[in-house]
Amino acid sequence: MKKYITTPIYYLNGLPHIGHAYTSILGDVMKKFEQMNGNDVYYTTGTDEHGQKNQHSIETSGLNADEFLTRQSENFHNLFVDLGIDFDYFVRTSKPEHKKIVQEILQNIYDKGLIVKKSYEGLYCEGCEQFKKPSDLDQNGCCPDHKVAPKPISEENYFFRLEPYRQWLIDYIKTHPDWIQPTKYANEVLGMLKEPLEDLCISRPKSRVWLGIELPFDSNYVTYIWFDALVNYISTLNYGHNSDFDIIWANSTHLIGKDILKPHCIYWPIMLHALGINPVSRYFIHGFWIGEGGVKMSKSLGNVVDPIEVIRLLGVDALRFYLIHNMTLGGDSPISLSMLKQGYKMLANNIGNLQMRVLKMVQKNLNNKVPSSVSLNNEDKKLITDIADRFAQIYHQEISLETVNNLANDVVKSGTEVNAYFAAHEPWVLAKDPNQKERFNAVIYTTLECLRLIGLAMYPLTPETAYKILDSLGIKPQPFKADFKPFILSENNEIKVGSPLFPIIE
Numbered sequence: 001m002k003k004y005i006t007t008p009i010y011y012l013n014g015l016p017h018i019g020h021a022y023t024s025i026l027g028d029v030m031k032k033f034e035q036m037n038g039n040d041v042y043y044t045t046g047t048d049e050h051g052q053k054n055q056h057s058i059e060t061s062g063l064n065a066d067e068f069l070t071r072q073s074e075n076f077h078n079l080f081v082d083l084g085i086d087f088d089y090f091v092r093t094s095k096p097e098h099k100k101i102v103q104e105i106l107q108n109i110y111d112k113g114l115i116v117k118k119s120y121e122g123l124y125c126e127g128c129e130q131f132k133k134p135s136d137l138d139q140n141g142c143c144p145d146h147k148v149a150p151k152p153i154s155e156e157n158y159f160f161r162l163e164p165y166r167q168w169l170i171d172y173i174k175t176h177p178d179w180i181q182p183t184k185y186a187n188e189v190l191g192m193l194k195e196p197l198e199d200l201c202i203s204r205p206k207s208r209v210w211l212g213i214e215l216p217f218d219s220n221y222v223t224y225i226w227f228d229a230l231v232n233y234i235s236t237l238n239y240g241h242n243s244d245f246d247i248i249w250a251n252s253t254h255l256i257g258k259d260i261l262k263p264h265c266i267y268w269p270i271m272l273h274a275l276g277i278n279p280v281s282r283y284f285i286h287g288f289w290i291g292e293g294g295v296k297m298s299k300s301l302g303n304v305v306d307p308i309e310v311i312r313l314l315g316v317d318a319l320r321f322y323l324i325h326n327m328t329l330g331g332d333s334p335i336s337l338s339m340l341k342q343g344y345k346m347l348a349n350n351i352g353n354l355q356m357r358v359l360k361m362v363q364k365n366l367n368n369k370v371p372s373s374v375s376l377n378n379e380d381k382k383l384i385t386d387i388a389d390r391f392a393q394i395y396h397q398e399i400s401l402e403t404v405n406n407l408a409n410d411v412v413k414s415g416t417e418v419n420a421y422f423a424a425h426e427p428w429v430l431a432k433d434p435n436q437k438e439r440f441n442a443v444i445y446t447t448l449e450c451l452r453l454i455g456l457a458m459y460p461l462t463p464e465t466a467y468k469i470l471d472s473l474g475i476k477p478q479p480f481k482a483d484f485k486p487f488i489l490s491e492n493n494e495i496k497v498g499s500p501l502f503p504i505i506e
């Protein structure tokens with residue numbers, strides 16, 4: 001089946017942070033999980049290169065727009081490559097192919113009479129790039145997100161009427177219980193839909209904002225950043241010019257953070273509905289990464305976790321695993337360098353040491369060959385089949401935030417079980433007793449076979465580690481498939497002792 005996964009596109013007024021790394025890793029994990037199940041996935045991530053925030057950054061950078069946007073966009077692109085993210089298309093909204101489709105869509109909605117021009121007076125927060133109602137502000141009259149008082153602005157603008165679609169959207173959410181996951185966010189959106197929706201201002205006068213896509217029906221204006229950015233989800237599929245659009249859109253997933261619920265779950269489905277396009281198939285909404293002890297990350301507190309530094313210290317896979325394993329569903333989750341180091345040590349103890357110990361025993365006692373014609377007892381067989389069944393079950397589930405989180409949990413659980421088995425049977429003692437040769441072989445085989453299943457299951461989470469584990473067991477062919485049939489290793493598999501998966505760190 002053909003599937004489509006997207007991340008939000010990221011603003012270029014700062015450097016990529018752990019939140020960006022998380023969403024893009026999550027998409028990659030989901031893509032690899034789907035591919036192991038035989039599905040064909042088109043995965044996009046990228047950068048949002050318009051709007052007032054980017055414009056301000058350009059103006060203070062001393063660079064021209066193109067130089068600035070290219071340099072900043074490369075920071076994201078390069079990080080995602082370093083994180084092993086296998087995106088199929090990297091969106092840059094400054095590209096002409098995206099601009100063209102945004103303009104076609106604006107013209108289409110304008111021609112349907114759904115856009116009106118009127119003069120508007122209101123309080124405008126530049127940080128949010130949105131007009132604010134007095135009820136949106138904190139007790140100091142400031143934007144609660146930006147802690148700045150919005151400026152009073154009076155200007156003529158174009159508006160898209162949302163209210164006529166409100167009841168349709170409420171009904172859609174109520175009749176599609178899995179559309180917005182986890183459910184608490186669906187309820188949050190329903191809460192936003194209790195009051196009539198104000199007209200959405202979709203233009204910005206060029207006198208104020210020059211970095212944007214010109215309205216096709218009025219060259220004095222550029223389009224509002226969300227009306228531009230959201231369209232990336234269909235411009236990457238070449239909407240309007242691609243006869244396969246409906247096929248791939250019919251199985252589409254948006255991964256988003258909880259802070260962009262309103263544009264994604266209210267503006268976007270209404271825009272699509274106005275265009276006669278079905279909504280995205282599902283949203284997966286995640287919380288934020290916060291500092292240890294629940295404090296917000298900030299430069300002044302010195303608790304910001306920089307993904308580039310984490311990769312340098314702990315490698316890519318420890319970061320990927322930590323993020324998927326530790327994100328609380330429907331909530332925020334703490335992260336710090338010391339927590340990441342603990343996660344690294346857990347992987348080193350649970351998987352890395354086990355692999356190294358068993359491989360060295362095969363090297364020393366079995367001439368690098370998987371023991372052949374072993375007689376496994378019931379305990380050996382049960383351990384192998386339990387782990388095989390567990391992973392087969394996970395890989396049969398519909399993908400969700402919960403599924404990938406459960407996968408990480410099951411990897412740890414299986415590693416713990418195999419370690420306990422290995423410790424209880426003391427193969428290093430059996431190896432010294434010629435009468436125990438058969439038992440030694442069975443314990444080694446069981447451990448190797450479990451390690452193979454764990455390595456295979458880990459592939460979406462930690463592709464490099466999975467590849468190393470399977471390679472050390474003499475298993476070559478990629479792409480890996482979610483085939484957890486047990487008792488596959490045989491004397492034909494040549495064992496290779498390589499370097500440690502998670503070498504000791506300070």
Ligand SMILES: [Zn+2]
Pocket residue numbers: 125126127128129143144145146147
């Ligand atoms: Zn604001």
